[in-house]
Amino acid sequence: MKSQDSKISAYSSPQTSEGVSTPEGVSTNDPTENLAAHLERLSLEKIKNTPFNREELKDIIAGLEQHNADGSWIKNYYDILDFYMMPALVEQANHKYPEMNLKLAMTPDDFARSLKETLENGIKSSRLIVNAQDRGIHFAVVDHQTVEDKTSLVFFEPTSLRDTLPALLASRTQKSIEYYQLPQIHFATAEMNIQRSSSECGMFSLALAKKLYLESAKLERLHKDNVKGVLCEPDTPLSAEKLDTYLPARFYKHVQGRRRLGEYLKLNPEEAHEKVNKKGETLTERFEKNLVTTEGKTVSVSQHRKRATEYKSLMM
DSSP, rough: OOOOTOOOOOOOOOOOSSSOBBBBBOOOTTTHHHHHHHHHHHHHHHHOOOOOOHHHHHHHHHHHHHHHHTTTGGGGGHHHHHHHHHHHHOOOOOOOSSSSOOEHHHHHHHHHHHHHHHHHHHHOOOEEEEEEEETTOEEEEEEEEEEEEEEEEEESSSTTTHHHHHHEEEEHHHHHHHTTOTTEEEEEEEOOOOHHHHHHSHHHHHHHHHHHEEEEEGGGGHHHHHHHHSSSTTTTOOOOHHHHTTTTGGGGOHHHOHHHHHHHHHHHHHGGGGSSSSSSOOOOHHHTTTTETTTTTTOHHHHHHHHHHHHHTTTT
């Protein structure tokens, strides 16, 4: 386990998993890389307490948009930038949706303490974005609903639980609840497997948190089954395939794999014609619209574009 004072990097040549990476050269005319180079010299604890200013944010957004336009986003890793911006993004989300009750927990222990406070305040529904800090940066989101005086928690992992860091975060989040001996907790881990890129877990978790709030009425069956103990086997994650049967199409707006999209629509053919945004696009239409070809690969840039949009919201 690394201490919170360990050095971390944000930009590198491609890697296989999210988290710590080896820096490539830093460009002096790219504001996102300049900031990342500065942040990587700080501890995670110091980054949390490092405020940004509007001029700096304007430069960051310009850099992100340039990356999206020229395709260089595929080589870059933005996890440290999202870590830096996440407190402000969560605050902005709560400002837009006052009843969302979204909290940011920088460690699994912080998660348990935040949940305890939430329950003691009598809040029946909330969302918590939780982060792992050792071995790299990784975010996931937990949906909390109270069902018949029992607390249902579903941990949504945007990537695969076969990867070490996501599995570790899920395990530690659950153990933190056990350590604090919170009563009547029904905890389930669900694998979405919609993320293919290496540093978009923060953006996926933020987007999912909003969907969990906006689509909460459609998640009643999920939480009731969790409380009943029929959602999944004890200590066994809910597979992406089974999770697909519970979630509406809007949860898959940013899915990054064509095969994964096909798996969802095969199980939910009625969702194929569902409009998932204000433009009236279906999942397939939106997916195809966000495909770009760069370095000989056809990939979705949806979540990278969403990052720029989220950062822009902080300027308003």
